[in-house]
Amino acid sequence: MILLNAAESRELDRISQEKYGIPSYLLMTRAGEAVADALVERFPEAATDALVVAGMGNNGGDGFVAARRLIQDGFAVRAVLLGRAADLKGDAARAYAEFRASGGKAIEALGESSLEAALSKRPSALIDAIFGTGLNAEVKDKPRRAIEILNSFAVPAIAVDIASGVNSDTGAVMGAAIRASLTVTFGFAKFGHVSYPGAGQSGELRIVDIGFAARAIEEIAPRGRFLERDDVRHLIRARPVNSHKGMYGHPLVIAGGRGKSGAVLLASRAALRTGAGLVTVAVPESIQP
Template identity: 40%
Template sequence: MTETSLPSSAFRARQVREGEKQAAQKLGWPMYQLMENAGLAVFECLQYCHSTAKHVLVCCGGGNNGGDGYVVARLARERGLTVTLWQLGEASRLQGEAALARDAWLACGGKIDTPKAHIDAAVDVIVDAILGTGLSGAVRDNAAALIKALNATAKPVISVDIPSGLCADTGQILGETVKAWQTVTFICMKRGLLTGQAALYRGELIFAGLGVAEVLEQLQPASTRVIQQDDIAAMLPPRSRTAHKGSYGRVLCLGGDQGMGGAIRLASEACARAGAGLTAAVTHTDNVLAIVAARPEIMAQSWQLGLDRANQQLSSRIDWADVVVLGPGLGQRAWGKALYASHSVVRQDQSLVLDADGLNLLAQAPDYKENRILTPHPGEAARLLNLTVAEVEADRFAAAEQIQQRYGGVVVLKGAGTVVYDGRQHYVCLAGNPGMATGGMGDVLAGLIGGLLAQGLTLSQAGRAGVWIHSRAADLAAESGERGLLAGDLFAYIRQLINLR
């Protein structure tokens, strides 16, 4: 099972450890059966992904993760492969199911060696069973040395359950961390594999339920949901044959100071492409002609600082809108600050998407509102929380929670493994690619979310649907290459995805 067909639920490591015992007890299985099943799943991955391998190095730690490694080693030896097994620490100190797996390895003629400084050139594949999901502190020196040696070789590595050194709950690296080619994770998805630094270390993510996944999900509430295509399609039913432009909402996009007109143009077009009935933009005078010439469907008008008539027109346009998108190209000069202040008249029955410098200005004068979606990248999140970017990235789930608790609404914390938090549930998006690291991508997302809100989606639904459609569109646009991908390249694919059936 690959990343395209992963479970829709993800859990904290503690939940999995508790739940697997409950599930095994409910099924009447001994815990050792789960270890056997786990080892078999890794061995099957080894056979499928590295079918020509003849010599396997299995690196085991001191817990149950190491026990899984012993099972892999035994199965490989029984199939005629050459197996070298390295034990970090004393093999005699293994307990419980791990000790049973060790004894079964020895009983089949296997040997236990201590880690060496260099890996034999004859080794074809390495199995990482060093550190499991229980890791919470920094990787110790002896494990770090072994992990460093594994990463120094060009040989493929399969990680058992989670790459050693990666936090199962947050995706933070806790020192030296294995860079796996494949990670076979068991029973339930660990949420730390889905965000943070995980994408750099997990390789291809393969899920094995071991026969107890469904039972565990009945016993433990999921802490995180993976955003799925079917969920998005259900939010976007076919349109009525008698629909008209007034049926699908009116969106006002505010932003685009002098020299930053591209941002508000991208946001406005994304809103229209999302299916909003009517889209208007209020922007700097310099930007109006360019927007109307390129996309005449957008009702663009200028706003000049200090003019009473302009303020009256702005107030009227805000009152006209069902949804307001504020921030793309806003800037933090006098013009942007004054336009930002105008959102104070947004009514409770209007939804607000706050992005870019709208978030930076919010950080300077915090307030709490329930009727909005905040879309920070890690830098903006750090300013909202008065933290460093590193502190935000160390636990993206916690950061999203803290922003929501402090500022209200729904939070979309962008990045690899974007996190959406609506005050009750975390959602993670696995779509997207590094080609999205370019100007304008966030503007497109903000406008897309605004367009979805206008069509009647809730804040939570619009956040999830916007993130998934945006990221999936980028994946489709990047099929000819990630480098050189532009934000505007997403529009054709957004239209395709917004019409999912």
């Protein structure tokens, strides 16, 4: 599985748009609608009263697209914007306008007191669209309080691209992070999805194709990979049915010391699990029992 860092994610966006003519708002629309569809598919009973919490950037724009899609599909949606709608720019502003045109309303949380009021009612599910993959500073003040309140709801949480508060490049939790049940990411997975502690905040990971240019990823040529079963299956040779342990190697594990018997168990079991036919362990007499 290909892994992208934040810089490569930005380049994928830029090249797809500037060189291959894919409209940025088309990408945002596909992303947000994929999030809404994932919520309805994965948690159908919880989608009846969804809460979308949006930041001021494009991640928030994805959230408003998701909210608009849910409204059009007949679901009740509440939205909270962590800022002023008048300050939204570009695609995020357009997504907000279309959300409003579909009948949606958003509460502008301008301070912690208004945030507390806006998030006073527990939803059946939530969409986290606060921060995207560009986060590189500690989460503080109003966004941090929003994350704390959302986590306290203990309802299915769908993260847009990455759980807010997780560093996309390292998986570090930047002060506080959403505990997502499902993360819907776009194009390719990010390092933060599979690196702990961020991986523990991501929940189930769903990678969605939203139409990035195929040639763009070839130009970026990312080196990051996460090895999965299918990636290494071809390296494992088939074994005859009538084979025996003597045909598959006999390693000797010399390990351990007083208080260190765990090293022996880990190393010898690993040798067996990775295919050795017979394993012999040599240990000090003091730990043999």
